[in-house]
Amino acid sequence: MSFKNKFLELLPVFVQDIIISFYGYILIKQRYGDEYYQYRNSLLEQESKSSADLLVEQNILLDDFVRFSYENSKFYQSLYKKVDFDQAITLESLAELPIVTKEMLRTNLDDVYTIDCDQGISSFTGGTTGKSLQVVFTKEDFQKRMAYLDAYKIRLGIDPFESKKATFSGREFTRGWATSFTNKFWRNNWAYKQRLYSTFDMVEGNLPFYVQDLNRYKPEVINGFVSAIFQLAKFIEQKQLTLDFQVKAIFTTSETLLPFHRELIERVFKCPVYNQYASAEGAPFITECSAGSLHYNTDTGVIEVIETNAGTEMLVTSFTTHGTPLIRYKIGDLIKFKTGECRCGSLHPLVDSIDGRQVEFLISKQYGHVSLSHLADVIKGLPNCVINVQFQQHKVDLIEVLLNVDQTLYDQEAEDKIAKALMHRFGKDTEFIFKLVGHIPKESSGKFSLIKNFIK
Ligand SMILES: [Zn+2]
Known part of the structure; x- marks a missing residue:
């Protein structure tokens, strides 16, 4: 969502809320269509699969996806000139395909795309290096990604539409006079039962207003940046403030969740924190289950590893990137896998830790x-x-x-x-x-x- 529209700043908060909610309603209509419900329901109806079944499924999805990319993306057509497509692409043969770096993607972006930017939904990758990358998702893939995460939340007992959500993410919407006048550092998206809290205004002097408002709003779910939720938890503990609500779950994204973050957040909000990995580029999902383990969801892509100076780096192939295909993409994040099985029953492989951006x-x-x-x-x-x-x-x-x-x-x-x-x-x-x-x-x-x- 972009709230950069200057005129919004001139309006009173409640009018901004109406506009944001109206925009939210349109987005819901666009983004939660048939594809979303079909895929979400099929995921929810699925029984746990055996490791062998997961592997077969992953190989089929992989072959389909690599073929699609070869046939529809100029970049991959020339990159895979010498690849023998008479044979199926499998997890083994994938390892023989060239690695795609960020620089390769950036310089060839127009040839990588399989659709026009205005046909799909764009996502901009983090600008830690100063250069942002525009990735375009097909509408179907975008809905599938939403469906996957929502099915995951539903399995944890959270209905993403019905729960009141407090979201702390990087959206700027509190610049105008209305904020300084009212000390309201949040806006409402009623269409999605969501209150958006500004992370930009979270300075010490403003934090009491955030806590007071959370106590009034009483969210059932908190989601957003690790740093923002951590900062809030730290403030609540240091000032010994009381919370008049009980959240069911906290979902953190976008930043590395370190053990000390988790300890404090769980202690203050008295509820589990669920970590997820789902980068802006559209990497395969890694999600934390009810038993507290991170699972690499093999039905969303392939994660390979290579050793570099920075440690064990991921190479991602993501099945929901038909718009801007990612195959053996060196995304710049580090990962540690671990062996064993999880008591939650899922046989998706276990991840020990996602060790943050390589730049960190x-x-x-x-x-x-x-x-x-x-x-x-x-x-x-x-x-x-x-x-x-x-x-x-x-x-x-x-x-x-x-x-x-x-x-x-x-x-x-x-x-x-x-x-x-x-x-x-x-x-x-x-x-x-x-x-x-x-x-x-x-x-x-x-x-x-x-x-x-x-x-x-
Ligand atoms: Zn598990």
């Missing part, structure tokens, strides 16, 4: 890459007086630590404690500069970066 690392002279999950221990052990932190690196032997702290509690002892934990991670050759700041800005996407690596 700093460099240590002594130890090489220090990833976000390595830093998680440092962040978890931060003294309570630290409200927020960001690690910035411009030189290989120097890390700047931006700290937003409670000045009445912060002292040398707290700083020494952080320095010691960092030294343990980075070794003795790295210097740390601590900068106390009143506010650490978010990214233009509304997300928050714990790490900013300017070297790379």
